[in-house]
Amino acid sequence: MSNTHPFWTLPLEDSGKLLLTPCPGTKEVSLHDSLVQLKEAGATAVLTALEPEDLPEGGLEALAEECRGLGMRWFHLPIEDDCAPGAQFDANFPEANKAAQALLDNGDAIAVHCMGGSGRTGLIAARIMLSRGAELNSTIEKIQALRPGAFQRQPHIDYIQQYK
Numbered sequence: 001m002s003n004t005h006p007f008w009t010l011p012l013e014d015s016g017k018l019l020l021t022p023c024p025g026t027k028e029v030s031l032h033d034s035l036v037q038l039k040e041a042g043a044t045a046v047l048t049a050l051e052p053e054d055l056p057e058g059g060l061e062a063l064a065e066e067c068r069g070l071g072m073r074w075f076h077l078p079i080e081d082d083c084a085p086g087a088q089f090d091a092n093f094p095e096a097n098k099a100a101q102a103l104l105d106n107g108d109a110i111a112v113h114c115m116g117g118s119g120r121t122g123l124i125a126a127r128i129m130l131s132r133g134a135e136l137n138s139t140i141e142k143i144q145a146l147r148p149g150a151f152q153r154q155p156h157i158d159y160i161q162q163y164k
Contacts, residue, residue: 003027005034007041007111008146010125014132016104018125019043020147022117023050024063031066038072042109045073047096049113049120051080072111073099079120084159093127100128122150123160130163 007021019041025031038046046067052060060076067074075096079085085093100110110128114120122143129139140160143150151157 003029003033005029005037006117007038008117009041009109010142010146012104012129012132013134014104015107017042017109018128019109019111020117020121020125020143021111021113023048023055023113023115024066024111025059026115031062035066035070035072038109038111039070043072043111044103044108045075045100046111046113047075047077047100047124049077049079049124050115051078054081054115073103075099077124079114079123081115082119082153082155084155085123097128097131101131104128104132116149118147118149119151119153119156122147123156125150126160127163136160136164 005024005027007019010018010020019038021038024034024038048063064074075092077092077096078088103110112121112124125143126139130136140151151160
């Protein structure tokens with residue numbers, strides 16, 4: 001592995017950590033190498049916030065298959081870029097969150113990504129943290145300390161405020 005896939009580690013107060021990252025397979029690092037690096041950082045699951053059209057045809061399937069091949073769980077939590085989560089996210093989130101909480105309780109790391117690793121990534125990270133009893137304003141501050149681009153879009157701000 002000649003290049004490094006970027007990620008930012010957000011340790012959680014009680015157990016586990018979130019790895020906030022751009023889409024694996026971007027940033028001049030192959031999909032496989034990106035996921036290996038995330039796994040080496042402790043990731044046992046990957047939460048993907050991308051819509052199918054955000055990647056080349058077959059991109060989501062390749063991501064899911066590569067995760068499984070490396071022994072990591074994969075969950076699809078699609079959110080349209082610069083928008084609040086919609087019906088498909090709402091349908092998929094309970095199962096993904098339940099699995100994420102169990103893995104975090106075990107001290108594992110969860111990789112969370114969208115395309116750039118800020119906006120949609122921040123939304124999912126916040127929802128996971130809030131499910132663990134975190135307070136909204138401190139959650140936003142912790143995420144923005146690592147990813148200043150999080151919670152900059154009004155639909156994201158409006159969406160997360162409902163979890164006060």
